[in-house]
Amino acid sequence: MDLQKQGSMGFENNSVSTKSFGLKDKVGYLCGDLGNDFTFIFASMYLMIFYTNVWGISPSLVGTLFLVSRCIDAFTDVTMGRIVDKCKTTKDGKFRPWIKRMAGPVALASFLMYQSSLAGASMTVKVIVMFATYILWGSICYTAINIPYGSMASAMTDVQEQRAALSTWRSLGANFASIIIGSIVPQIIYYADANGNQIVSASKFTLVAGIFSICALLCYMICYTLTTERIKLEPTQKEENVSLAETFKTIISNRALLAIIGAAIVLLLSQFMGQTMNQYLFASYFKNINALSSLSMVGLPLSLGLATVSGVIASKFGKKEFSAFGMFLAAACYGIAYFMKLTNPWIFIGLYVLAGIGVTGFNMFIWAHITDVIDYNEVKFGERNDGVIYGVYSFSRKIGQALAGGLGGYALGFIGFNAAAQEQTTQVLDGIYALATLFPAVCYGIVALIMLLGYPLSKKVIAENGRILAEKRANH
Numbered sequence: 001m002d003l004q005k006q007g008s009m010g011f012e013n014n015s016v017s018t019k020s021f022g023l024k025d026k027v028g029y030l031c032g033d034l035g036n037d038f039t040f041i042f043a044s045m046y047l048m049i050f051y052t053n054v055w056g057i058s059p060s061l062v063g064t065l066f067l068v069s070r071c072i073d074a075f076t077d078v079t080m081g082r083i084v085d086k087c088k089t090t091k092d093g094k095f096r097p098w099i100k101r102m103a104g105p106v107a108l109a110s111f112l113m114y115q116s117s118l119a120g121a122s123m124t125v126k127v128i129v130m131f132a133t134y135i136l137w138g139s140i141c142y143t144a145i146n147i148p149y150g151s152m153a154s155a156m157t158d159v160q161e162q163r164a165a166l167s168t169w170r171s172l173g174a175n176f177a178s179i180i181i182g183s184i185v186p187q188i189i190y191y192a193d194a195n196g197n198q199i200v201s202a203s204k205f206t207l208v209a210g211i212f213s214i215c216a217l218l219c220y221m222i223c224y225t226l227t228t229e230r231i232k233l234e235p236t237q238k239e240e241n242v243s244l245a246e247t248f249k250t251i252i253s254n255r256a257l258l259a260i261i262g263a264a265i266v267l268l269l270s271q272f273m274g275q276t277m278n279q280y281l282f283a284s285y286f287k288n289i290n291a292l293s294s295l296s297m298v299g300l301p302l303s304l305g306l307a308t309v310s311g312v313i314a315s316k317f318g319k320k321e322f323s324a325f326g327m328f329l330a331a332a333c334y335g336i337a338y339f340m341k342l343t344n345p346w347i348f349i350g351l352y353v354l355a356g357i358g359v360t361g362f363n364m365f366i367w368a369h370i371t372d373v374i375d376y377n378e379v380k381f382g383e384r385n386d387g388v389i390y391g392v393y394s395f396s397r398k399i400g401q402a403l404a405g406g407l408g409g410y411a412l413g414f415i416g417f418n419a420a421a422q423e424q425t426t427q428v429l430d431g432i433y434a435l436a437t438l439f440p441a442v443c444y445g446i447v448a449l450i451m452l453l454g455y456p457l458s459k460k461v462i463a464e465n466g467r468i469l470a471e472k473r474a475n476h
Contacts, residue, residue, distance in 0.1 A: 028226025063409030081391020182296025268400025318459030
């Protein structure tokens with residue numbers, strides 16, 4: 001897509017709305033990611049537990065489900081990005097109509113995954129339903145709303161500071177969802193038996209899933225209502241004629257995109273593995289569900305605090321530079337936790353908070369990194385490819401999640417975890433602790449090195465790209 005005034009060379013990329021960018025856009029964009037994560041983070045944290053503890057499906061089979069669905073996503077994510085790029089702008093914009101169109105289907109598909117009434121069905125039926133509903137939700141419905149939503153930032157504003165603000169507010173939406181889900185759900189779905197072991201309530205699982213689906217639908221509608229697309233991003237004749245193979249050839253030459261994809265896969269592998277393992281860590285190792293709720297709640301002040309200074313950090317130090325520092329900090333904290341072999345959950349939470357400064361700081365800038373990558377693609381290759389780039393990146397995030405789910409399931413099986421047992425052996429508990437501490441320490445260290453050595457968009461480079469694009473737009 002080219003950034004051109006109407007009438008230049010017959011193509012359009014002009015302002016389509018006179019409404020100024022403001023708080024409504026930020027709140028609306030936040031609500032969009034909040035809607036996403038009422039289903040996405042809920043699934044990341046608890047779907048494995050539902051399948052293993054409620055339906056009695058083996059962790060390795062659940063891991064296979066996650067890996068198979070990611071293979072499907074390789075086609076659906078990129079195809080959706082291609083569809084979005086070729087869509088014409090309507091009176092509601094280019095991307096916003098998809099939010100309204102898919103809000104209901106993604107909410108319903110999410111609810112269908114958590115049907116406790118099927119717990120007594122045959123294993124064949126449960127496995128078929130598991131594959132069908134998860135692929136319907138994640139590979140089809142969620143893809144069809146998430147990729148237009150993420151691509152919409154480029155059409156809402158072309159001002160770098162405002163795009164950074166959208167990234168921050170989107171990250172706040174994800175953090176709010178994590179806090180709500182992480183702190184409330186354990187108090188509802190778990191109950192203690194006579195020996196103090198934490199047992200899952202199947203019926204309450206389904207109830208919570210229904211409530212979150214309704215919340216997701218409402219958040220999507222708020223996003224649709226409050227956001228405004230101001231930049232008309234029509235495909236140029238060159239982009240319309242280019243083949244998918246040629247587009248991919250350009251994309252795989254984009255060093256910035258490849259680096260951020262590598263970082264995203266490893267980051268999410270660590271984050272989602274951690275979210276899954278923390279459920280087992282606090283329920284089985286620490287045997288303290290209240291501490292698990294507190295773990296989720298500490299993210300709120302952390303997110304709000306970093307959100308207030310994220311703009312200052314970006315302008316003073318640079319997004320790449322702070323992201324690398326944050327990952328080194330997180331790696332160090334988890335490494336310390338592993339070697340201390342903690343038995344007190346509150347000390348673990350203290351180190352988790354310190355690590356969270358680095359992880360949350362990175363996540364505050366992740367979506368601004370993507371807009372920087374898209375700008376870099378335009379400067380280097382003359383094509384924006386917003387939808388395809390976002391689709392490829394979205395797929396890479398799902399790869400990270402799938403690997404976490406797949407490896408999490410296989411790892412639980414490897415260490416001997418028994419979902420039917422009310423109490424795990426010492427060997428299993430030690431394995432859970434290692435997966436929750438040593439694994440993220442290694443992963444965050446790898447992400448830090450990728451950002452420091454592989455990602456080329458430093459503060460200086462981003463400023464130069466902004467200057468080049470500003471001159472290009474002025475000349476048209």
